[in-house]
Amino acid sequence: MSTAPATVDGPLITADGIPLKESLQKSLRRSKIRAVLLVAPPLLFLIFLFIIPIGNMLTRSVDDKLINEVFPNTFEAFEAWDKVSEPSEEMFAAVYQDLKAASKTEIGKSSVRMNYAKPGWRSLIKVTARKIKKMEPPYKEAFLKAEGRWADTEFWLSLGIMKDKRTMGYYLNAVDRTYDFDKNVIHVDENRKVYNLLWWRTIQVSIIVTLACLLLAYPVSYLLATLPMRIANLLMICVLMPFWTSLLVRIVAWMIMLQQNGVVNDTLVAAGILSDENRLAMMYNFNGTVIVMTQILLPFMILPIFSVMKTIPPSYMKAAQNLGATPTLAFIRVYMPQTIPGIGAGCILVFIVAIGYYITPELVGGKDGRLIGNMVAYHMQRSLNWGLAAAMGTILLIVILVLYWIYDKIIGIDNMKMG
Amino acid sequence: MKITLKQTLLASVVAVTTAAQAEVNVVSWGGAYTASQQKAYQETYKDPDSINFINYNGGLGEVRTQVESGNVTWDIVDVLPSEARVGCDEGLFEELDRSAFKPAADGTSMDDDIMVEVPNDCVVPQIFWSYVPFYQEGTFSGAQPTTIADFFNVKKFPGKRGIHTWPNALIEMALLADGVAIKDVYKVMSTDAGIDRAFEMLDKIKDHSVFWSSGAKPLELVQSGEVAMSLAYNGRIGAAVLSEGAKFVTVWDGQVLEEEWLVMVKGAPNRDEAMDFLIHASTPESQAGQAKFINYGPMRASAFEIMKAGEPWFHNGKNIMEHMPNRPEVMARSVIANPDWWADYGDSISERYTAWMGQ
Numbered sequence: 124m125s126t127a128p129a130t131v132d133g134p135l136i137t138a139d140g141i142p143l144k145e146s147l148q149k150s151l152r153r154s155k156i157r158a159v160l161l162v163a164p165p166l167l168f169l170i171f172l173f174i175i176p177i178g179n180m181l182t183r184s185v186d187d188k189l190i191n192e193v194f195p196n197t198f199e200a201f202e203a204w205d206k207v208s209e210p211s212e213e214m215f216a217a218v219y220q221d222l223k224a225a226s227k228t229e230i231g232k233s234s235v236r237m238n239y240a241k242p243g244w245r246s247l248i249k250v251t252a253r254k255i256k257k258m259e260p261p262y263k264e265a266f267l268k269a270e271g272r273w274a275d276t277e278f279w280l281s282l283g284i285m286k287d288k289r290t291m292g293y294y295l296n297a298v299d300r301t302y303d304f305d306k307n308v309i310h311v312d313e314n315r316k317v318y319n320l321l322w323w324r325t326i327q328v329s330i331i332v333t334l335a336c337l338l339l340a341y342p343v344s345y346l347l348a349t350l351p352m353r354i355a356n357l358l359m360i361c362v363l364m365p366f367w368t369s370l371l372v373r374i375v376a377w378m379i380m381l382q383q384n385g386v387v388n389d390t391l392v393a394a395g396i397l398s399d400e401n402r403l404a405m406m407y408n409f410n411g412t413v414i415v416m417t418q419i420l421l422p423f424m425i426l427p428i429f430s431v432m433k434t435i436p437p438s439y440m441k442a443a444q445n446l447g448a449t450p451t452l453a454f455i456r457v458y459m460p461q462t463i464p465g466i467g468a469g470c471i472l473v474f475i476v477a478i479g480y481y482i483t484p485e486l487v488g489g490k491d492g493r494l495i496g497n498m499v500a501y502h503m504q505r506s507l508n509w510g511l512a513a514a515m516g517t518i519l520l521i522v523i524l525v526l527y528w529i530y531d532k533i534i535g536i537d538n539m540k541m542g
Numbered sequence: 543m544k545i546t547l548k549q550t551l552l553a554s555v556v557a558v559t560t561a562a563q564a565e566v567n568v569v570s571w572g573g574a575y576t577a578s579q580q581k582a583y584q585e586t587y588k589d590p591d592s593i594n595f596i597n598y599n600g601g602l603g604e605v606r607t608q609v610e611s612g613n614v615t616w617d618i619v620d621v622l623p624s625e626a627r628v629g630c631d632e633g634l635f636e637e638l639d640r641s642a643f644k645p646a647a648d649g650t651s652m653d654d655d656i657m658v659e660v661p662n663d664c665v666v667p668q669i670f671w672s673y674v675p676f677y678q679e680g681t682f683s684g685a686q687p688t689t690i691a692d693f694f695n696v697k698k699f700p701g702k703r704g705i706h707t708w709p710n711a712l713i714e715m716a717l718l719a720d721g722v723a724i725k726d727v728y729k730v731m732s733t734d735a736g737i738d739r740a741f742e743m744l745d746k747i748k749d750h751s752v753f754w755s756s757g758a759k760p761l762e763l764v765q766s767g768e769v770a771m772s773l774a775y776n777g778r779i780g781a782a783v784l785s786e787g788a789k790f791v792t793v794w795d796g797q798v799l800e801e802e803w804l805v806m807v808k809g810a811p812n813r814d815e816a817m818d819f820l821i822h823a824s825t826p827e828s829q830a831g832q833a834k835f836i837n838y839g840p841m842r843a844s845a846f847e848i849m850k851a852g853e854p855w856f857h858n859g860k861n862i863m864e865h866m867p868n869r870p871e872v873m874a875r876s877v878i879a880n881p882d883w884w885a886d887y888g889d890s891i892s893e894r895y896t897a898w899m900g901q
Contacts (some may be wrong), residue, residue: 226633227631228631228632228633229635230631231628231630231632231633232631232632232633234631235631235632238885238889239889242886242887242889242890243886243887244886245885245886246608246882246883246885246886249631263838293873311893312894313900314741314894314897315827315890315893315894315897316897317893317896317897317900320897324900331644382766383766383768384766384767395712407752413831417554417793446823455839484758485755486755489752489753490707490751490899490900491755491899491900493899493900495700502598503603504599504601504602504604504889504894505600505601505603505604506889507603507606508627509606510891512849513572518620
């Protein structure tokens with residue numbers, strides 16, 4: 124690609140006698156090192172607080188190594204079994220070997236994993252492991268004496284679900300499916316279906332909240348952008364005050380307002396609009412979640428739209444009207460299209476925050492206002508099923524990436540303005 | 543002036559850092575419960591300043607994160623029965639030398655003095671607490687609710703019911719209300735038909751239910767009249783009655799008793815000091831002392847004797863025994879929760895319960 128004129132003899136030399144190429148490279152390298160050093164802190168920050176944890180989450184969602192490492196003999200004996208006849212002495216001997224060799228912690232951790240495949244494994248392994256020291260061959264007899272449930276072939280069959288070091292089980296669980304004992308994907312029992320409903324509801328709430336925020340934020344932003352500075356500043360403080368207020372304080376304030384015996388219901392009843400029995404249920408349900416989330420996320424919509432509106436010169440509207448457009452037409456055809464980058468940024472921002480929300484639904488969601496984020500928190504903190512939490516987190520991540528991609532295709536990410 | 547300011551700042555920095563070094567972090571549930579532990583254990587401890595209480599919302603998520611990342615900052619955690627078992631099985635807690643703990647006055651070892659079977663060597667006795675129904679005086683005219691069946695009967699006792707967002711205790715209560723004998727509860731629960739039966743009972747109150755997830759909520763719900771009756775932690779009701787003079791009535795029938803244990807996190811930064819504090823917190827005297835400030839039942843039988851002999855035992859001169867969840871009179875009509883059953887079936891029941899709530 125060299126367009127430099129060809130030289131007569133050898134490379135170009137700089138004033139101090141070093142070939143130009145080398146000198147250039149040297150200064151380039153220096154500035155490169157400086158650039159890397161400048162970027163290093165945020166880069167390390169990203170790697171340690173973002174990329175590694177996400178990678179870790181992705182691995183956890185498919186990892187099934189532990190159980191295969193703790194019970195190698197058992198799985199070998201399981202593979203040799205015809206899955207029809209009664210479990211043989213060799214199979215019990217294999218479990219014995221594995222339990223004997225494993226540490227207490229390993230047994231504890233794997234029994235938890237086995238319990239996901241079939242409820243009951245946990246206590247079965249625990250009780251057996253406690254008696255393992257005193258056991259003598261024949262092991263089949265000894266095991267059955269320790270715990271009668273070893274005769275239940277379902278426990279043995281369920282090993283088939285866990286025999287691989289990678290599993291899609293957590294992802295299946297996250298969408299109300301599971302493996303049968305032959306590792307075919309099947310639906311879970313009708314009365315245990317939880318997650319699909321929650322996924323659907325999460326998306327529903329996020330869309331409603333985003334639209335509600337947009338509807339409320341647009342006129343507010345317009346006012347902020349067009350009113351005289353003094354009043355606009357005052358309004359801006361009104362927008363930002365709740366933004367700076369503690370989340371919990373705002374949620375509790377809404378509870379006081381909206382609950383069955385709350386301010387709104389009391390006022391309506393006192394005014395005779397509602398009868399005492401027909402008080403509105405606005406809290407501890409779907410409505411509560413939507414109302415409170417809309418209020419909390421509103422600033423995320425107002426600020427980007429406002430910042431975009433601020434840059435639109437008022438002269439455009441005047442010009443449009445000068446050319447014969449009615450004020451409405453001018454607004455729709457000239458003003459609104461220019462605010463799209465702000466709308467896009469606000470919508471994406473609100474939607475992404477909403478889809479992973481869990482504090483608000485936890486407090487005001489009641490029975491039908493809880494979202495998938497609550498399940499992730501539940502599995503992280505309570506049930507300790509981190510594999511399932513990781514799978515749900517990964518699915519959320521994918522949903523967001525897909526949305527981002529669609530947004531880029533339709534509106535173009537370069538068009539987005541965060542302010 | 544400048545120098546004094548500098549010196550003060552320096553001194554406070556030094557004070558903070560030295561205090562941080564020696565501090566044993568004890569993690570508990572906050573509110574009146576932590577306050578009772580502070581009064582009974584911390585203030586009576588030889589070095590109260592070395593103990594630092596932290597609040598948490600339960601669950602072993604944080605403990606597991608600390609242990610797995612090797613960055614342990616918590617020393618002692620106050621845990622629920624299922625967590626006491628799972629955490630010890632998974633190696634998240636230290637196994638403790640049982641002989642170090644103080645025996646009862648008559649020489650009974652601590653483990654034999656505890657009213658339930660000790661599940662493993664990680665746990666140190668704390669208290670019994672229970673899920674129990676209650677209502678506000680004057681809510682019902684005429685007959686008053688007296689049994690767990692009344693809680694599930696919205697025809698006889700109209701009004702909303704407050705129940706929690708997880709299935710523990712509710713399954714047991716539903717079966718009791720349906721007439722299952724106390725000793726058979728877990729036998730029935732171990733069958734699919736038994737679980738179906740429990741959910742059919744729950745269906746009866748579902749449309750009248752308000753769900754709560756934090757311990758203070760049921761009191762608000764009942765106080766404000768949002769619900770007519772609610773399940774709650776017995777200590778919350780007792781605290782409101784004993785300390786604030788609330789007019790709550792507890793229905794002492796079909797309560798579900800749960801254990802509460804103290805454990806030491808694996809790799810606790812102040813192992814020896816934490817052990818010393820655990821020994822102090824688990825003596826019969828400390829255990830009885832805690833009941834001066836909250837009506838949760840001590841786990842050690844000998845602590846109960848101290849309280850009985852010392853009535854009125856509550857710190858403001860009221861009798862405490864009638865608020866104890868594990869006093870003999872109500873034990874006959876109580877289910878002692880079976881954490882091993884819940885460890886096995888808890889996940890699948892939770893899914894079903896969550897599905898049921900959302901339907």
